[in-house]
Amino acid sequence: MKMCPMCGVAKDVSAFYPTSSYCKPCHKQRSREYRKQPHQRTKIRAAKNAWLKDHPEVNRRNVAAFRARRKASRVPVTVSPDHALVREAVIRLGMTKQRMQQLIDHGQLVAVRKGRHWLIDRSDLERFVTQRIRENRDHHTT
Numbered sequence: 001m002k003m004c005p006m007c008g009v010a011k012d013v014s015a016f017y018p019t020s021s022y023c024k025p026c027h028k029q030r031s032r033e034y035r036k037q038p039h040q041r042t043k044i045r046a047a048k049n050a051w052l053k054d055h056p057e058v059n060r061r062n063v064a065a066f067r068a069r070r071k072a073s074r075v076p077v078t079v080s081p082d083h084a085l086v087r088e089a090v091i092r093l094g095m096t097k098q099r100m101q102q103l104i105d106h107g108q109l110v111a112v113r114k115g116r117h118w119l120i121d122r123s124d125l126e127r128f129v130t131q132r133i134r135e136n137r138d139h140h141t142t
């Protein structure tokens, strides 16, 4: 008989793994908890991927389910007429997405998030566009 320090029950030696001081159910429980730690994630992911490679049927099913979920979550955005998508602003101003992001970060343009999209108040955008045009004109005449 051997005493398990986790559940505190004395069990036959056959209920223990040879190298563990915990009984088999407790040992498994502890392993499960150990694997939940963040630094174990890459190892777990690698093991799961290896398993999926051996089970292509399951893999295909999982991928199909994932794509269905993603498709369901991607409902087209409805933009009210007084707002513009950042994508549209980028085209109007002829600048890169990164430059636009900078302007938003620096508070020169106000953008609000709606789902996956960023929206700009249309009056703000118009003001910004006219201001930019004026700045460019002044720059060229001086």
Ligand SMILES: [Zn+2]
Residues within 6 Å of the ligand: 004, 005, 006, 007, 008, 009, 022, 023, 024, 025, 026, 027
């Ligand atoms: Zn135990």
